[in-house]
Amino acid sequence: ASFKVLLVDFGADGAFGGGDDSSHEISVTSPTLQTNSWVTIDVPLSDFPGLTSRANLAQMVFSGDLPTVFVDNVLFYNDGGMGSSGPETSAPNPTADAANVLSVYSDAYMNLEGTDFNPDWGQATVVTEENIDGNNTLLYSGLNYQGTQLGSSIDVSGMEFLHIDYWTENSSMLNAFLISGNTNEAAYALEVPTSGWNSVDIPLSSFTDVDLTDVIQLKFDGNGTIYLDNIYFLNGGGSGATEPELAAPEPTHEASSVVSIFSDAYDDLEGTDFNPDWGQSTEVTFEDIAGNNTMKYGNLNYQGTQFMAATDVSGMEFLHIDMWTADATVMLVTPISESTGEKLYDMIPITSGTWNSYDIPLTFFTDGGMTLTDIIQMKFDGQAGVTPSNIWLDNIYFYGSGGNNGGGDTPTEAAPAPTQAAGDVVSLFSDAYDDLEGTDFNPDWGQSTEVTFEDIAGNNTMKYGNLNYQGTQLMAATDVSGMEFLHIDMWTADATVMLVTPISETTGEMLYDMIPITAGTWNSYDIPLTFFTDGGMSLTDIIQMKFDGQAGVTPSNIWLDNIYFYGSGNNGGGDAPTEAAPTPIDAAADVVSLFSDAYDDLEGTDFNPDWGQSTEVTFEDIAGNNTMKYGNLNYQGTQLMGATDLSEMQFLHIDMWTADATVMLVTPISETSGEKLYDMTPINAGTWNSYDIPLSFFTDGGMTLTDIFQMKFDGQAGTMPSNIWLDNIYFKK
Numbered sequence: 205a206s207f208k209v210l211l212v213d214f215g216a217d218g219a220f221g222g223g224d225d226s227s228h229e230i231s232v233t234s235p236t237l238q239t240n241s242w243v244t245i246d247v248p249l250s251d252f253p254g255l256t257s258r259a260n261l262a263q264m265v266f267s268g269d270l271p272t273v274f275v276d277n278v279l280f281y282n283d284g285g286m287g288s289s290g291p292e293t294s295a296p297n298p299t300a301d302a303a304n305v306l307s308v309y310s311d312a313y314m315n316l317e318g319t320d321f322n323p324d325w326g327q328a329t330v331v332t333e334e335n336i337d338g339n340n341t342l343l344y345s346g347l348n349y350q351g352t353q354l355g356s357s358i359d360v361s362g363m364e365f366l367h368i369d370y371w372t373e374n375s376s377m378l379n380a381f382l383i384s385g386n387t388n389e390a391a392y393a394l395e396v397p398t399s400g401w402n403s404v405d406i407p408l409s410s411f412t413d414v415d416l417t418d419v420i421q422l423k424f425d426g427n428g429t430i431y432l433d434n435i436y437f438l439n440g441g442g443s444g445a446t447e448p449e450l451a452a453p454e455p456t457h458e459a460s461s462v463v464s465i466f467s468d469a470y471d472d473l474e475g476t477d478f479n480p481d482w483g484q485s486t487e488v489t490f491e492d493i494a495g496n497n498t499m500k501y502g503n504l505n506y507q508g509t510q511f512m513a514a515t516d517v518s519g520m521e522f523l524h525i526d527m528w529t530a531d532a533t534v535m536l537v538t539p540i541s542e543s544t545g546e547k548l549y550d551m552i553p554i555t556s557g558t559w560n561s562y563d564i565p566l567t568f569f570t571d572g573g574m575t576l577t578d579i580i581q582m583k584f585d586g587q588a589g590v591t592p593s594n595i596w597l598d599n600i601y602f603y604g605s606g607g608n609n610g611g612g613d614t615p616t617e618a619a620p621a622p623t624q625a626a627g628d629v630v631s632l633f634s635d636a637y638d639d640l641e642g643t644d645f646n647p648d649w650g651q652s653t654e655v656t657f658e659d660i661a662g663n664n665t666m667k668y669g670n671l672n673y674q675g676t677q678l679m680a681a682t683d684v685s686g687m688e689f690l691h692i693d694m695w696t697a698d699a700t701v702m703l704v705t706p707i708s709e710t711t712g713e714m715l716y717d718m719i720p721i722t723a724g725t726w727n728s729y730d731i732p733l734t735f736f737t738d739g740g741m742s743l744t745d746i747i748q749m750k751f752d753g754q755a756g757v758t759p760s761n762i763w764l765d766n767i768y769f770y771g772s773g774n775n776g777g778g779d780a781p782t783e784a785a786p787t788p789i790d791a792a793a794d795v796v797s798l799f800s801d802a803y804d805d806l807e808g809t810d811f812n813p814d815w816g817q818s819t820e821v822t823f824e825d826i827a828g829n830n831t832m833k834y835g836n837l838n839y840q841g842t843q844l845m846g847a848t849d850l851s852e853m854q855f856l857h858i859d860m861w862t863a864d865a866t867v868m869l870v871t872p873i874s875e876t877s878g879e880k881l882y883d884m885t886p887i888n889a890g891t892w893n894s895y896d897i898p899l900s901f902f903t904d905g906g907m908t909l910t911d912i913f914q915m916k917f918d919g920q921a922g923t924m925p926s927n928i929w930l931d932n933i934y935f936k937k
Contacts (some may be wrong), residue, residue, distance in 0.1 A: 259719035277330070293423035294339035295401050295405070295433035296370035299449050306360060307436035308352065308422065311340055318355020324898070325351045326886060334431075347375070349425035349885065352435075357385045357906065361416040363404040363437040365557070366392075367567065371527050373397050375428030376722040382411045383421035385880055385905035388869075391416045395553070398561070400453040404558040405438060405789070420905050424758040429581045452526035452559050452598035463517050464601040465509065465582065468497050475512030478541035482508045485592060487742070496598065503592045504532070506585040512540045514578040520602035521613070523564040529558050532586055532593035538910040539569065540581035548585060565723065567613060567698040602893060618663035619693035619726050619765035624649045631768035632676065632749065635664055642679030647748075649675045652759060669758045671699070673752040681709045681745035687769040688779075688863070688890075690731040697723050699753055706736065707748035713737040715752060732889070733769070734779065734864040738925075785859035785892050785931035786831035796850060796932035798842065798915065801830050808845030818925060829931065837865070839918040847875045847911035853935040856897040863889050865919055865926035872902065880905040881918060 267277065298305075298312045307313035309321070321342065322331040329350040332343045344350050368380060375396040383389040394404065408416060408431055414489040424430065455462075455469045464470035466478070479488040479501065487502040501507050517539070525537065536548040549571050551562055566576060582600070586593055589840065622629075622636045631637035632830040633645070645666065654669040668674050679782040684706070692704065703715040714736050718729055733743060749767070753760055788795075788802045797803035800813070820835040834840050850872070858870065869881040880902045899909060915933070919926055 205254075208339065237416065243759075246265060248447070250874060265899065272309070274860065289373070290334075290343075290429075291336055291341075291371045291401065291431055293401075294337035294405055295431075296450050298367070298434050298436070300367070300436075300438055304439045305436050306358065306363060308354070308439075309342060309435040310433065312434065313436060313580065316354060316358065318772065320353040320355075323351050323353040325349070325883075326895070327351070328886075336431070339433065344432065347378075347424065347426055347428060347430055348593070349423060351383075352422040353904070354420055354422075356904070357418045357420040359417045360408065360419050360437045363408060363416075363439045365407055365438040366411075366435050367403070367405050368394070368432065368433040368435060368437050369401055369403050370429050371398055371401050371431040375426055375430060377720050378424065378426035378428075378430065380406065381423035381425070382408075382414050382416075382419055383423060384415040385418045385420040386878065388881060389421075389423065389883075391425075393553075394786055395561075399456060399563075402453075402561070403434075403450070404555050405432065406555070408437075413934045415777040418906075424434040426605050446530045447500075447594075448493050448498070448528040448559065448596050450559070451494040452498065452528070452596075453561060455524070455599050457524075457601075457603045461520075461604040462601050463515065463520060463555040464602070466499060466597065467599045467601055470601060473511060477510040477512075480510040488930070491596070493596070494597075499597045501584065501586075501595050501597065503590050504584070504595055505587045506583060509632075511580050511582075514580045516577045517579055517602040518564070519604065520576070521566055521604050522602070523562075523566060524599060524601050524603060525551070525562045525564070526599045527551065527554075527560050527562070528558065529554065529560075529593060532556075532595050535588060535595065536585040537564070538583050538585075539573050539574075539576070539579045540583060542578040542580040543630070544573060544575045546583065547574050560700050565663060565698055567760075571698060613761065615660050615665070615695040615726070615763055617726070618661040618726060619665065620767070622691070622766050624691070624768075624770045628771045629768050630682065630687060630770070632678075633767040634765065635667060636766065637768060640678060640682065644677040644679075647675050647677040649673070652676070660763070660765075666764045666765065668751065668762045669881040671753045671762055672759050673750060673753065676749040677930070678747050678749075679919060681747045683744045684733070684746050684769040685743040687743070688726070688733055688771050689769070690729075690733060691744040691766060691768050691770060692729045692731070692764065693766045694718065694720070694727050694729070695719075695725065695763040696721065696727075697762060698921070699723075699762050702762065703752040705750050705752075706730075706743070706746045707739075707750060709739060709743045709745040709747040711742045714741050732864055734926075735916075738864070764841070779863040779927070781826050781831070781861040781892070781929055783892070784827040785831065785861070785929075786894060787933070788857070788932050790857070790934075790936045794937040795934050796848065796853060796936075799832060799930065800932040800934055802932065806844060806848065810843040810845075813841050813843040815839070817841070824929070824933075826929070832930045834917065834928050835931065837917070837919045837928055838925050839916060842915040843917075844913050845911040849910045850899070850912050850935050851909040853909070853937055854899055855936050856895075856899060857932060857936055858884070858895045858930065859932045859935050860884065860893045861891065861929040862887065862926060865889075865928050867919060868928065869918040870897070871918075872907075872909070872912045874908050875913045875915060877906060877908045877913040879916065880907050896936075 232245050242865055263409055302313055305313050307315045308319060309315060327350055328346055328348045330345040334341050334343050347746050378396045379391040379393045380394055381389045381391045390413055391411050444935040459470055462470050464472045466472060484506050486504045486507040489500045491498050491500055532554060535551040535554060537551055538546040538548045540546045554560060626637055629637050631639045632643060633639055651673050653671045653674040656667045658665050658667055699721060702718040702721060704718055705713040705715045707713045716731055716735055721727060737743060792803055795803050797805045798809060799805055817838040817839050819837045822833045824831050824833055865887060868887060870884055871879040871881045873879045882897050887893060
């Protein structure tokens, strides 16, 4: 079977198809096609050499010899769709003994059979496989989340680590999950973005609450473009080594932007003493690691480095360090100023058995009162650890990033322009809307914060300098109870913690943690107002706003714009549906229905058995349709009158509406083989979400479908109890 795409342009002469020049029409045949499965095709435009100009595309033609083909997501994109140029070299070649490895994906080992690297979980991620330097590599483009379904559940309880090699230059968040068939999932946060390939050995002890005897899936969630290789479980001490076998990643910063202390990649400062006598127990040696000169601190309690002369690094932005350890759990580092001393930075996280790369903002030190004009020493301090440890160090240098949204510690681009209609907005601060009159942006609350206003690329922007906390006083109490979200755009180079709250005249405040914070770019937040109302706040009399950064290590600088409340439209508005769920189209003969006006439901079902839940179950008429509401949901069961054989069915269908739920799990429950929770993601607030869940998800996890006698919805993993509406719950062929 074949499927071809043909591009036709107008040609250099302006004629359709380039006149008689057939070289303007190039066909590309797809990879191996699979029936009943989506196949993702990414065709480099360089494979269409006959196109005279990509600016003059006239037609796209699909052809082939298949009777019926469904096509979706037809688009042109740059660099993986997320601005990533991709790695030029393959991931490091694994060195662990095959006898100590259970491999999911790697050219170096025999992989588990039957693994599905792109199961249909409703994700937006585009999964492809690329050959990089002769090595097969997974590519996740436009990642929101992505699962991997193993051919069968595996027992990794005898293993110690999950090894992953990953590469990304634009991700700001990436989590790796293990998922058990009979318990649940747990996540491990990976450091992003990377400078080259990052190799990590994650201790399996990090995946608490996961039954390691029954691992059935893996999952990544986050954002950006991610390259993955060498995903395997490992036994034997983290890459099987107590010292590094691979060299530290090669630096990529321009030499002209670097002041180097220790690195083969640059000219180091002359005359540096790497082992001054400070009374330490540390043994300093130098080793050749894969052709790279590397410094080892053996039996480290603390260790200093003495420069020949005081050095001015005030024009730099970051301190870079690569560190490898098999046993250190705590490590602190500081440059030392001749005049203002030191300020210790906690190097976290530390992942054993792999190179850890740190880019430490120098604002951490200057905000603590240090000057960078006279750096005379460096110090590593591991004495806070349980016992002296061994670490290897390379590529210790100061550098200017040339990044940070145009460089430096101040934004050079304006915040994103808002798109909400003015009629749906109550604005406190934004050039895009008419702001509330009489607002005092700097009331005297005893704060140290310095409030100023700056023109950033033509946009009036508010700066909080040296922020510990800062209030905003409205001229009068304002009713925003008809709104749904609080929007904020924030830019920072150094803040790591930021809390925000509107303040009610009668019910006070409730602080919201603004995470994640990505340094050097505008962060946009749309905070559900249900976060505050569910905590007991009234939104009818908002009189103040507050930003609170005092939970951070030191005062920081932030820039703010587009602070406003808004309503999203929300399927007619409000926090409850006004339109009925979609009318099912599945034939009644192919359906076993639990709850739906469209079918005859199973008789005798108890929709509110007493399982100790806090959920309030009611039934509402939504636009003429009987709809079930779970109010204040933590979890909720449904009890069938008797065990029901659903083994001939293929899918579980559910329609769900919510304004506030962010996590929802569901499972049918077998009388003999129990349950297996399915993660209902994505959840889109304010609209009906329709799910067709493959029953193979449950049977592949060991469940039988011949004796289903209960159902359960579980939202307790969410931040707080939520409200959901349900309709059309049925099994179908």
